[in-house]
Amino acid sequence: MSLLSIGDLSIEFGSPADPLVAVHAVSLSIKPSEVLGLVGESGSGKSLTSRAIMRLIKRPGRITAGEVLFDGRDVLQMSQRELRQFRANDVGMVFQDPFSSLNPVFRIGSQLVDALRMSHDYDRGTAQRTVVDMLDRVGIPRPEHIFRAYPHELSGGMRQRVMIAMATAARPRLLLADEPTTALDVLTQKQILLLLSEMRREYGMAMLLVSHDFGVIAQMCDRVAIMYGGQIVESGPVESIYDSPQHPYTRALLRSVPGLEPVDRANRRQPLDGQPPEIGPLKQACVFAERCAHARDDCRRTPLPLRRISEGHFTACPFEVTSDANYDEAQR
Amino acid sequence: MIVGAMALCSILAPLIAPHDPNQLDFGAQLRPPSLRNLMGTDENGRDIFSRVLFGLRLDFVVVLALTYVSLPIGLVLGALAGYFGGIVDSLISRLADILLSFPFIVLVVAVIGLVGPGLGGVLIGVPVVSWAFYARLARADMMVMKELPFMEACTALGYSKTRTIFRHAVPNLVRNCLVFSTLDVMGNLLLLASVSYIGLGVQPPTAELGAIVSGGQPYLLNAWWVATLPGLVLVLFGIGVGLIGEGLSDGRHQGTS
Numbered sequence: 001m002s003l004l005s006i007g008d009l010s011i012e013f014g015s016p017a018d019p020l021v022a023v024h025a026v027s028l029s030i031k032p033s034e035v036l037g038l039v040g041e042s043g044s045g046k047s048l049t050s051r052a053i054m055r056l057i058k059r060p061g062r063i064t065a066g067e068v069l070f071d072g073r074d075v076l077q078m079s080q081r082e083l084r085q086f087r088a089n090d091v092g093m094v095f096q097d098p099f100s101s102l103n104p105v106f107r108i109g110s111q112l113v114d115a116l117r118m119s120h121d122y123d124r125g126t127a128q129r130t131v132v133d134m135l136d137r138v139g140i141p142r143p144e145h146i147f148r149a150y151p152h153e154l155s156g157g158m159r160q161r162v163m164i165a166m167a168t169a170a171r172p173r174l175l176l177a178d179e180p181t182t183a184l185d186v187l188t189q190k191q192i193l194l195l196l197s198e199m200r201r202e203y204g205m206a207m208l209l210v211s212h213d214f215g216v217i218a219q220m221c222d223r224v225a226i227m228y229g230g231q232i233v234e235s236g237p238v239e240s241i242y243d244s245p246q247h248p249y250t251r252a253l254l255r256s257v258p259g260l261e262p263v264d265r266a267n268r269r270q271p272l273d274g275q276p277p278e279i280g281p282l283k284q285a286c287v288f289a290e291r292c293a294h295a296r297d298d299c300r301r302t303p304l305p306l307r308r309i310s311e312g313h314f315t316a317c318p319f320e321v322t323s324d325a326n327y328d329e330a331q332r
Numbered sequence: 333m334i335v336g337a338m339a340l341c342s343i344l345a346p347l348i349a350p351h352d353p354n355q356l357d358f359g360a361q362l363r364p365p366s367l368r369n370l371m372g373t374d375e376n377g378r379d380i381f382s383r384v385l386f387g388l389r390l391d392f393v394v395v396l397a398l399t400y401v402s403l404p405i406g407l408v409l410g411a412l413a414g415y416f417g418g419i420v421d422s423l424i425s426r427l428a429d430i431l432l433s434f435p436f437i438v439l440v441v442a443v444i445g446l447v448g449p450g451l452g453g454v455l456i457g458v459p460v461v462s463w464a465f466y467a468r469l470a471r472a473d474m475m476v477m478k479e480l481p482f483m484e485a486c487t488a489l490g491y492s493k494t495r496t497i498f499r500h501a502v503p504n505l506v507r508n509c510l511v512f513s514t515l516d517v518m519g520n521l522l523l524l525a526s527v528s529y530i531g532l533g534v535q536p537p538t539a540e541l542g543a544i545v546s547g548g549q550p551y552l553l554n555a556w557w558v559a560t561l562p563g564l565v566l567v568l569f570g571i572g573v574g575l576i577g578e579g580l581s582d583g584r585h586q587g588t589s
Contacts, residue, residue, distance in 0.1 A: 054488055088490025101481040105503045114499075115489050166489070 002029035002069075003206050004053065004174055009066030011048050011057060011230075013279065021282045022061065023048050023230045032173065035200065035207045037217035037238070039253070040227035041276055046210045047096075049227070050176050053208070054087055070174070088118040092167030092205075094196075096179040098159035102151035108135075108162055109147035112169065119170035134165045139195055157188035161195065168199055175200065175207045181216065193220060214257045218242065223312070226250050229277040229287035232306065236313030246315035249288045286316065294319055383539040384562050388569070390540050391521060394451065398520045399513050402459045406466025407509050411502050413467065414474025415493075425471065428464035436461055437523065441532060449532045454524060462516060469512055470505045477504055507580070514577030518570045525566060541566050 006028040014020035023045040030036045040046045051057055053068055055075060068075040070090060078086060095101045103111055112131040116122060122130060128147070135143035138161040151159060160180060167175060177196060181189035197220060200207050211217055217224050218238055225235035226249065234247040245251045252272040274291040286292070289299040298318075306314040373379055413424040431439065439461045444453030477483060478501075486496040525542025527533035534540035541562050548558030 056484060056488060084490045084492060086490070087488055091488075093485070093488040095481050095485060097481050101485050103482045103486075103500050103504065105507075106500075118490055163485075166485075 001031075003032045003034075003071060004208075005029040005069045006049070006053070007067045007069070009049065009052055009068065010064045011045070011052060011061055012064045013061050019064070019281065020279045021230060022279050023052070024282060026066070026227070026230075026232055028225055028232070028235075030174065030206045030208060033200070033204045033206050034223065035197075035209060035221045037221035037224040038208060038210045038227060039212060039214060039217055039224060041212055043276055043279070044227040045230040046212075046227045047178050050093075050178050050208055050210050053174075053176060054091055054093060055083060056093075089170050090172055091174045091176060092170065092172040093176045093178065094160070094163050094167045094180045097183050098156050098163055099183065101163055102159055104151055106150075107147070108149050108151065108154070112147075112162070112166055115166045116169045131165075134169060135162070138162070138165045138199070139191070140165075155188075156184050157192060160184060160188075160192050164192070164195060164199060168203060168205070171203055171205075173205060175205045176210075177207060178210045179212070180209075181211075181213075189216075196220070214253060226253065230279070231287050231316070232314075233288060233317070234313075234315040235306075236309070236315075240310060240313045244309075246309055246313070247288070247317045248292045248294055250315075288316075380544070380558060380561060383544055384541065384565050387539040387541040387544055387562065388565065390534065390538065391524060391569075394455070394524055395517055395520045397455065398458045398462070398524070399517045402462040402516070403466050403509055403513050405459065406463035406468075407470045407502065407505060409463065410467035410470025410472075411474050411497055411505060414471040415478055415497050415501065417475075421471070424467060428467045431461050431464045432468075434461075436519075437526065440523065440527065444527070444532045450535055451533065454527055454533055458520060458523065462520070465512065465516065466509050469508055473505045473508055474501060477501055511577055511581045514573050514580065517573045521566070521570060521573075 006026060009023060009026045010021065011023035012019040012021050026045070026049055028036065028038075028049070038046045038049065048057065048061065052063055053070075053075065055063075055068075055078075057063060063076060066076070070086065073082075073086075075083070075086060102108070109128065109131055112134065113124070113127045116127050116131060116134075120127070120130075132143045132147055135146055140146050140158060140161055146154070146158070146162075151162075154162065160183075164180075175196075180196065181192050184192060193216060196207070196209075199205070207220075209217065209220055221238050223236065224238050224241055225232050226241075226247065227233070228249050234241065234245070234250045241250060242254070245254055249272075256271060272291060277287060277290065284303055285301060286295070286299040286304045289295040292299065294317075304316045304318055306316050307318065308314055409424050409428075413421040440454065440457035443457030443460060444450075447453040447456055483496065483501065486500050491500070524533055524540070525545065528540045528542035529546040531546075534543050544562040545559045545566070548555070548560075548562070551558050552560075
């Protein structure tokens with residue numbers, strides 16, 4: 001039984017008569033305490049998908065089809081009241097930009113106390129003590145001191161720690177992390193990721209980690225879904241995707257990740273030619289066909305459904321991986 | 333500092349005023365400033381220094397009331413307009429536009445015409461119009477802020493709209509409105525003085541700075557102190573308030589950088 005299951009989710013912009021499809025027929029599921037990675041480049045619809053889970057899509061964007069089942073209840077059908085309950089208690093979200101995700105005029109402590117009291121019936125004193133504990137747990141030194149600090153007095157990493165404390169205050173069963181480390185420097189990134197996996201293990205939370213960094217995904221996730229042009233092109237267990245990526249886009253993505261080996265002709269990183277697709281009307285074709293070296297006429301004529309490769313591993317590419325010399329070379 | 337000293341003076345007016353501000357003394361008309369009458373006396377022999385103290389006290393209270401009644405009204409309406417947009421925004425913004433398209437004082441005089449001359453008219457007339465300034469300011473700030481991640485974070489934490497707007501957004505809007513309100517305090521002070529000056533504001537014999545200046549005008553040539561010294565006090569008050577505003581806005585830039 002999945003904790004979260006998204007079925008055929010579509011998100012459109014533009015007028016209903018002339019829709020611009022940003023996300024098309026995305027299906028995902030996350031089991032309790034599982035970590036799912038959602039990878040893709042900018043504009044591939046990964047952030048939109050994660051936002052749709054909390055119904056945070058802003059106008060003019062709208063969800064035009066699909067369902068988001070959390071624990072069997074469809075988030076998209078919830079009343080405002082139920083939705084608030086759901087947001088307060090069941091999911092937490094860590095945003096990309098810790099610099100503007102905290103209210104600049106309130107002290108850290110009072111913001112956390114507020115967040116905590118949304119889900120717990122604590123009186124002010126208990127809430128304050130709990131918040132200091134929480135700050136301590138997310139690795140903030142001198143929590144009593146930081147409790148009284150304003151957001152601008154904290155560094156980016158510290159603020160992201162505060163955001164994590166806030167998102168996990170309600171002990172949600174699902175944590176959505178939308179590129180939580182993009183705005184931070186590399187060392188801080190590492191610490192924040194460590195913190196996230198610690199918190200996840202400790203609280204038994206499931207997590208959806210949105211990222212464009214394959215390294216981060218490999219380190220953190222159980223399963224991964226790769227998005228391109230608003231659709232999922234491949235999904236499966238991390239090892240399976242790493243060992244035998246099926247979709248040409250996934251392979252290109254893996255090839256573009258820098259490694260530690262010295263760069264020579266044999267293991268040179270290979271950039272992918274072309275541009276990601278622009279948002280537009282839905283095409284009756286494979287989303288990746290334009291940039292795909294293996295594309296045939298069929299690929300440009302009909303949309304390609306996901307097919308099963310092995311247990312839990314799906315790809316949208318209809319061809320078996322047999323001879324991809326470049327890829328094999330890069331692996332060696 | 334200046335404002336603080338003036339506030340103190342006006343609060344303590346009854347204690348430090350050397351004379352009763354309305355005490356007539358026809359034996360001492362239009363006396364120049366002296367130790368006995370620090371700012372001289374007016375055409376009715378009243379001590380101008382005492383009248384200025386009491387006038388300042390009245391001006392202080394009235395002007396602060398005017399400004400800080402308009403501010404919350406405008407702040408809330410502007411915040412709503414900025415947050416919801418659409419029809420709410422259209423209604424509030426158009427109303428504000430209409431009010432602001434008239435010269436301020438004309439509208440206030442019109443309201444005074446309806447209510448009758450005196451403080452009542454000013455107290456009603458000014459907030460009726462000047463909330464619009466704050467509404468515009470708050471609306472613009474809100475529209476910017478609405479897009480900031482922390483507002484989304486509020487939604488993501490399950491806060492209700494009311495809570496998001498009033499507990500989390502509005503406190504962010506207050507600073508700008510406060511800075512503007514110091515300008516507005518000055519504006520209102522001058523307005524009150526001018527309205528009293530043309531005889532529609534505070535009615536004699538009540539001491540009010542504008543009224544004192546206006547009353548002293550006919551004697552400007554032979555008794556300059558009657559109009560000039562209270563006028564200088566008015567100017568000083570304005571400068572003091574302006575400095576507070578500047579301080580606030582400097583503090584704001586430090587806070588956000």
